[in-house]
Structure formats: structure tokens, C-alpha cells
Amino acid sequence: MTRTIYVLNGPNLNLLGxxxxxxxxxxxxxxxxxxxxxxxxEGFDIRLLQSNHEGQIIDWIxxxxxxxxxxxxxxxxxxxxxxxxxxxxNAFEAPVIEVHISNVHKREAFRHHSYVSLRADGVIAGLGIxxxxxxxxxxxxxxx
Ligand code: DQA
Numbered sequence: 001m002t003r004t005i006y007v008l009n010g011p012n013l014n015l016l017g018x019x020x021x022x023x024x025x026x027x028x029x030x031x032x033x034x035x036x037x038x039x040x041x042e043g044f045d046i047r048l049l050q051s052n053h054e055g056q057i058i059d060w061i062x063x064x065x066x067x068x069x070x071x072x073x074x075x076x077x078x079x080x081x082x083x084x085x086x087x088x089x090n091a092f093e094a095p096v097i098e099v100h101i102s103n104v105h106k107r108e109a110f111r112h113h114s115y116v117s118l119r120a121d122g123v124i125a126g127l128g129i130x131x132x133x134x135x136x137x138x139x140x141x142x143x144x
């Protein structure tokens with residue numbers, strides 16, 4: 001069985017570290033990748049991907065059906081809009097953890113609803129990039 005954890009990131013997260021640092025912090029997605037690897041148990045591997053395009057994220061979720069043992073996903077703004085990403089995740093049979101760097105519940109009302117939460121096995125919000133580390137650790141303990 002594959003032991004690769006897909007860590008998928010949605011739109012604008014390529015700008016992590018530059019974009020609204022008062023909300024998202026100063027760390028970059030490269031730091032997130034290093035953090036995920038550092039928190040990954042032995043025998044597991046990390047594949048961190050980011051796209052600004054909904055269809056690309058869906059294609060990676062489809063690929064994960066055969067190539068990943070779990071998905072950690074920060075869908076960014078698609079969290080609040082994308083039935084298509086929810087449908088793709090519903091076709092993925094292993095653990096899914098949803099991560100938000102900011103506490104979306106403390107922000108605008110449109111960020112309070114998540115389509116992805118209808119599928120996620122766990123949801124983390126407001127822990128900064130440490131939320132990714134917690135998600136990776138959770139997946140590793142779930143899968144042993
Ligand atoms: C985000 C929260 C979303 O509402 C927002 O659109 C993002 C990032 C977060 O990580 O806090 O782009 O998912």
C-alpha cells in the first residue's frame with residue numbers, strides 16, 4: 001500500500017508569506033512542506049501541491065485515489081464555493097483532513113461554511129501553519 005500523504009493547497013496559497021501576513025503569517029509554502037515532512041512518521045512520504053485552478057485540484061484528488069494513503073487539504077477560497085471538490089473528495093476512500101491557517105469562524109460570514117467539511121474526517125482552523133503538522137500527525141496515527 002502507498003504511504004504517500006497528499007498535501008493539497010488551493011488558490012493564492014502560492015503567495016503564502018507575502019499575502020496578508022497579518023492573517024496568514026510570514027512562512028512560505030516551502031516551510032509548510034518542510035514542516036509536513038518533519039511531522040511525518042517513518043514509512044510515510046509527503047507530496048505537497050498547490051494550484052490556483054479548481055480543475056487541477058480535482059485532478060490531483062482523482063490521482064490520490066490510487067497514489068495516496070490520505071489527503072490533507074487547504075482548499076483556500078474553494079472551501080466555501082466548490083461542490084466539485086467535495087464530490088471529488090467523496091470519491092476518495094482514505095482519510096481527509098481539512099486545514100485552514102486562519103480561524104475562518106472568526107472572519108467574514110461567507111468563510112463560516114465549508115463544503116469540504118461535509119467529507120473531512122477532521123477540520124483544523126486557526127493554528128497557523130502548525131495546523132498542517134497536526135493534520136499530518138493525525139493521518140500517521142490513524143493509519144498506524
Ligand atoms: C484559508 C481561509 C479561506 O477562507 C481563504 O479563502 C484562504 C485561506 C486559510 O488557510 O485560512 O485562502 O483557507
